[in-house]
Amino acid sequence: MSDVAPTLGDLPTPCLVLDRSKMERNLARMRARADALGVRLRPHCKTAKSAEVARRALGGDAGPITVSTLREAQYFAENGFSDITLAVGISPSRLNQAAGLLARGVDLAVTTDNAVIATEIVATAKALGVQFAVMIEVDVGEHRGGIEARAAELMEIAGILRDGGQEVRGILAHAGHTYGCRGADAVAEVAEAERAGAVLAAERLRQAGHACPVVSVGSTPGALFARNLDGVTEMRPGVYMFMDLFQSGVGCCGLEDIAVTVMASVTNLRPNEGSAHIDAGALALSKDRSTQAQPRDCGFGLLTDAFGRPLPGLTVEAVHQEHGRIAGAGVDPAILPIGSRVHVLPNHVCMTAAMYDRYAVVDGLSDGPKQPVVAFWDRVNGW
Amino acid sequence: MSDVAPTLGDLPTPCLVLDRSKMERNLARMRARADALGVRLRPHCKTAKSAEVARRALGGDAGPITVSTLREAQYFAENGFSDITLAVGISPSRLNQAAGLLARGVDLAVTTDNAVIATEIVATAKALGVQFAVMIEVDVGEHRGGIEARAAELMEIAGILRDGGQEVRGILAHAGHTYGCRGADAVAEVAEAERAGAVLAAERLRQAGHACPVVSVGSTPGALFARNLDGVTEMRPGVYMFMDLFQSGVGCCGLEDIAVTVMASVTNLRPNEGSAHIDAGALALSKDRSTQAQPRDCGFGLLTDAFGRPLPGLTVEAVHQEHGRIAGAGVDPAILPIGSRVHVLPNHVCMTAAMYDRYAVVDGLSDGPKQPVVAFWDRVNGW
Numbered sequence: 001m002s003d004v005a006p007t008l009g010d011l012p013t014p015c016l017v018l019d020r021s022k023m024e025r026n027l028a029r030m031r032a033r034a035d036a037l038g039v040r041l042r043p044h045c046k047t048a049k050s051a052e053v054a055r056r057a058l059g060g061d062a063g064p065i066t067v068s069t070l071r072e073a074q075y076f077a078e079n080g081f082s083d084i085t086l087a088v089g090i091s092p093s094r095l096n097q098a099a100g101l102l103a104r105g106v107d108l109a110v111t112t113d114n115a116v117i118a119t120e121i122v123a124t125a126k127a128l129g130v131q132f133a134v135m136i137e138v139d140v141g142e143h144r145g146g147i148e149a150r151a152a153e154l155m156e157i158a159g160i161l162r163d164g165g166q167e168v169r170g171i172l173a174h175a176g177h178t179y180g181c182r183g184a185d186a187v188a189e190v191a192e193a194e195r196a197g198a199v200l201a202a203e204r205l206r207q208a209g210h211a212c213p214v215v216s217v218g219s220t221p222g223a224l225f226a227r228n229l230d231g232v233t234e235m236r237p238g239v240y241m242f243m244d245l246f247q248s249g250v251g252c253c254g255l256e257d258i259a260v261t262v263m264a265s266v267t268n269l270r271p272n273e274g275s276a277h278i279d280a281g282a283l284a285l286s287k288d289r290s291t292q293a294q295p296r297d298c299g300f301g302l303l304t305d306a307f308g309r310p311l312p313g314l315t316v317e318a319v320h321q322e323h324g325r326i327a328g329a330g331v332d333p334a335i336l337p338i339g340s341r342v343h344v345l346p347n348h349v350c351m352t353a354a355m356y357d358r359y360a361v362v363d364g365l366s367d368g369p370k371q372p373v374v375a376f377w378d379r380v381n382g383w
Numbered sequence: 384m385s386d387v388a389p390t391l392g393d394l395p396t397p398c399l400v401l402d403r404s405k406m407e408r409n410l411a412r413m414r415a416r417a418d419a420l421g422v423r424l425r426p427h428c429k430t431a432k433s434a435e436v437a438r439r440a441l442g443g444d445a446g447p448i449t450v451s452t453l454r455e456a457q458y459f460a461e462n463g464f465s466d467i468t469l470a471v472g473i474s475p476s477r478l479n480q481a482a483g484l485l486a487r488g489v490d491l492a493v494t495t496d497n498a499v500i501a502t503e504i505v506a507t508a509k510a511l512g513v514q515f516a517v518m519i520e521v522d523v524g525e526h527r528g529g530i531e532a533r534a535a536e537l538m539e540i541a542g543i544l545r546d547g548g549q550e551v552r553g554i555l556a557h558a559g560h561t562y563g564c565r566g567a568d569a570v571a572e573v574a575e576a577e578r579a580g581a582v583l584a585a586e587r588l589r590q591a592g593h594a595c596p597v598v599s600v601g602s603t604p605g606a607l608f609a610r611n612l613d614g615v616t617e618m619r620p621g622v623y624m625f626m627d628l629f630q631s632g633v634g635c636c637g638l639e640d641i642a643v644t645v646m647a648s649v650t651n652l653r654p655n656e657g658s659a660h661i662d663a664g665a666l667a668l669s670k671d672r673s674t675q676a677q678p679r680d681c682g683f684g685l686l687t688d689a690f691g692r693p694l695p696g697l698t699v700e701a702v703h704q705e706h707g708r709i710a711g712a713g714v715d716p717a718i719l720p721i722g723s724r725v726h727v728l729p730n731h732v733c734m735t736a737a738m739y740d741r742y743a744v745v746d747g748l749s750d751g752p753k754q755p756v757v758a759f760w761d762r763v764n765g766w
Contacts, residue, residue: 012453012476014766046704068705070395088705091648091662092722093395114651116721144706145651145660176703265474268497268528277528279474283737284766287670320559321429321733322451322471323527338499339475350704354666354738357765382740383397383667 008306009341009369011360013265014284016352017343018053018359019308020374022259023241027057030223030240037229042066042085044218044238047350050359051079052377057241066218066236070097075380077106085109085216087172087236089137089145092117095124102130109169109214113137113146118157122164134161135172135216136205140197141190142176149201158210168205170214170233173198178221182295183251191217191226199231221250244349245302249294255302255310260353261343262301263360264324266336276326276336280344282319286351300324301344308343308365311335316344341369354381391689392724392752394743396648397667399735400726401436401742402691403757405642406624410440413606413623420612425449425468427601427621430733433742434462435760440624449601449619453480458763460489468492468599470555470619472520472528475500478507485513492552492597496520496529501540505547517544518555518599519588523580524573525559532584541593551588553597553616556581561604565678566634574600574609582614604633627732628685632677638685638693643736644726645684646743647707649719659709659719663727665702669734681730683707689724691748699727724752737764 008017034041043057046068054065054076062080066087067073073084074097082105090098090110101108110132112118121132136157139146147153158168175194181187194217205212217229218236229235242260243253264280282300291298299315303326311330318325324344326336336342343365346352353359361375391400417424426440429451437448437459447466450456456467457480465488473481473493484491493515495501504515519540522529530536541551558577564570577600588595600612601619612618625643626636647663674681682698686709694713701708707727709719719725726748729735736742744758 012480012766013474088662089650089660091396091650093648093662093724097395114721117650120722143656143658144703144708265476267472267474267500273526275526277472279471279476282671282734287672287734288665289670289672320527325527338497339503341476351665351670355765382738383395 006373007369008263008360008362008371008373011263011373013263013341014280015263016356016359017261017263018361018377019259019364020361021363022257023053024056026240026243026257026259030237031059033223034235037226037235039229039232040064040234042216042234042236043241044087044236045072045076047238047353048241049379049381050377051076053241054081066238069383070094071383072380073101073106073108077101077104083107085135087111087174089113090117092120095120096128098132099124099128099130102132107133109133109135111135111137111172112157115153115156115160118160122160122166125164125166131166133167133169135169135214136201137172138197138201140173140175140194142174144176146173149197154201154204155208158205158208162210168210168212170212170216171198171201171205172216175217175219175222178219179246179250181221181250184225187221187225187250188227191222194222195226195229195232202231220247221252224252239350242349245298245345245347246290246294249291249296255345258345260349261304261345262352263341263343266338266340266342269331269333269336269338271331271333274327274329274331276331278324278326278342279322281323282321283355285316285319285324285344285346286348286355287319288348288351290348298347301346304343304345306341306343306368311342353379357381389756390752391646391743391745391754391756394646394756396646396724397663398646399739399742400644400646401744401760402642402747403744404746405640406436407439409623409626409640409642413620414442416606417618420609420618422612422615423447423617425599425617425619426624427470427619428455428459430621430736431624432736432762432764433760434459436624437464449621452766453477454766455763456484456489456491460484460487466490468518470494470557472496473500475503478503479511482507482511482513485515490516492516492518494518494520494555495540498536498539498543501543505543505549508547508549514549516550516552518552518597519584520555521580521584523556523558523577525557527559529556532580537584537587538591541588541591545593551593551595553595553599554581554584554588555599558600558602558605561602562629562633564604564633567608570604570608570633571610574605577605578609578612578615585614603630604635607635622733625732628681628728628730629673629677632674632679638728641728643732644687644728645735646724646726649721649723649725652714652716652719652721654714654716657710657714659714661707661709661725662705664706665704666738668699668702668707668727668729669731669738670702671731671734673731684727684729687726687728689726689751691726694718694725736762740764
């Protein structure tokens with residue numbers, strides 16, 4: 001690239017493209033939702049993994065955020081974020097690293113759902129001279145992490161932490177099974193169960209004398225469709241920033257709200273066989289097939305042309321490591337000439353974006369290959 | 384970690400572990416195969432993406448290699464490899480980058496299967512003052528990249544390149560459909576079709592006056608089970624270096640030959656529900672489900688304990704972004720206590736390893752958490 005500001009056409013493919021204007025619309029919508037529900041927004045940064053995006057999600061400030069790994073926590077701390085919740089149950093192998101962040105002044109809350117790790121937290125805190133803030137995870141129906149809100153173990157875990165001099169920061173729930181819902185009403189039912197379970201657990205802790213200031217829930221569908229969040233103090237949606245085909249299938253957005261695409265080039269074309277290949281395959285798109293269980297199966301992604309205009313009936317139907325196979329009636333040299341650019345809408349943007357270390361940021365795609373790239377924003381990956 | 388050499392138990396999880404002794408056995412086996420078949424080994428580095436591994440694959444030297452991206456080509460060139468074939472059909476968007484490597488003295492061969500890109504190759508060569516060496520890809524039955532060995536377009540592509548002053552280096556075939564085979568005989572049939580197609584295409588080129596010095600085939604199953612490679616000059620297997628559950632399902636290896644695992648920690652345990660969770664999920668393992676189509680469906684991976692001993696009947700049955708759900712009769716606190724380490728054997732190691740930027744290298748796992756880490760080897764990812 002020359003010194004002149006690059007355009008999308010200057011960038012080699014595959015390339016991760018972020019449409020800033022779509023993203024800003026998604027961000028504003030969720031801020032308005034949090035205001036309407038009367039809860040704090042603690043956006044989950046597991047999707048974007050980008051300080052530039054996180055600041056915009058918070059309206060410009062380095063405010064409260066959620067992360068899924070300690071590498072994210074470290075990266076965001078280095079970028080000025082100091083109020084961070086690790087919402088994935090912490091592994092004992094990571095307690096030293098978490099303590100290091102506490103020692104550097106980061107207000108890092110960690111999460112667990114069992115007495116064994118609560119005991120390890122206390123031991124590490126004593127050994128290293130720090131105090132952990134701990135979220136206790138409750139299971140509100142997904143059966144992933146968490147204990148039942150009514151479980152005796154809740155009091156046991158809180159007791160171990162308090163007796164060991166640690167802070168019981170609050171209750172954390174994640175109704176990931178909203179992802180299996182179709183439409184607002186179905187999501188609202190699950191979100192209500194999440195709310196009720198989290199609030200019940202928090203009340204039990206308070207009755208036992210724990211302050212339990214935080215009651216945290218969150219998923220993008222739940223945040224968008226919950227009827228109320230009474231008793232909840234914060235929500236942690238993440239994928240809403242970019243949206244994807246799966247969220248569209250749940251009913252959280254339209255295809256026009258999907259802000260992240262993979263730009264790819266057509267590398268061969270066999271109109272007689274009804275197939276073409278692009279240079280974005282299993283690594284560039286991920287092997288996520290989550291839309292398979294939805295009414296509209298999007299294969300490994302839907303396609304638009306270089307200008308962001310949908311190419312109806314064309315999907316990435318198969319992937320190899322670096323090849324994506326496109327099939328459909330629209331495989332036509334007039335539509336997809338060899339060498340032309342396309343954009344792939346991702347099934348699950350958390351998985352797709354994780355293969356890239358930066359976003360090429362644009363304001364729309366309407367100029368196609370001449371679309372100016374206004375910035376490159378970095379991402380943090382790995383652990 | 385302190386200055387003392389670390390052990391596996393010192394490393395936080397998830398973590399990519401490479402058993403060097405298993406790898407060396409796999410590497411020696413393939414070198415012996417190439418010798419027996421009378422062809423040059425040009426190992427495909429798309430799996431390992433590591434200079435340390437590639438040198439060992441070649442018995443110590445920076446010899447001929449295959450890559451799947453130009454970022455790999457760049458990385459290997461910086462690490463002393465100068466004879467590199469990009470075996471994925473090149474995108475026009477990457478021709479400038481490829482020309483840059485040629486200008487730096489790297490003997491980089493690129494691949495295409497169509498006249499449009501051949502024409503672009505000629506144009507780029509003229510504009511930038513370089514000469515490309517080009518492999519023409521033939522389709523030997525997988526219907527991914529490549530033209531039929533008998534297709535008229537073969538002569539057209541070669542003619543465009545020759546008339547444009549470029550080198551027609553040879554024919555490249557990849558019988559990726561060996562992956563759908565079960566057992567040596569089925570693979571041998573496909574490998575013979577690959578050999579015959581590649582040799583036929585090369586003969587056609589030679590009859591038209593092209594030297595066509597290279598006839599290149601390759602997949603791990605084909606390399607292991609081809610009955611002969613008469614007329615072929617080189618083979619390009621890659622995944623054999625590490626092996627994985629999918630290759631085991633094809634019959635290429637036993638479980639005991641799988642050299643790369645993901646070390647993870649148990650973060651919760653629900654014996655009553657028959658489930659546990661580890662801190663290796665969709666990102667740490669990938670969403671590859673290729674074993675689903677095989678007689679033995681391994682879910683998202685099979686488990687061993689910290690000492691590499693199989694845990695029969697335990698698989699990773701579901702993944703979320705950072706959670707792996709383990710299910711099976713063996714979910715028992717005596718076998719999988721919270722905080723204990725396990726290793727996950729990957730379905731498809733190319734996908735799994737791509738999420739990590741280094742390998743923790745060991746010689747076996749028999750010392751469990753006390754196993755010394757003898758080195759960290761870097762990997763190159765992305766594009």
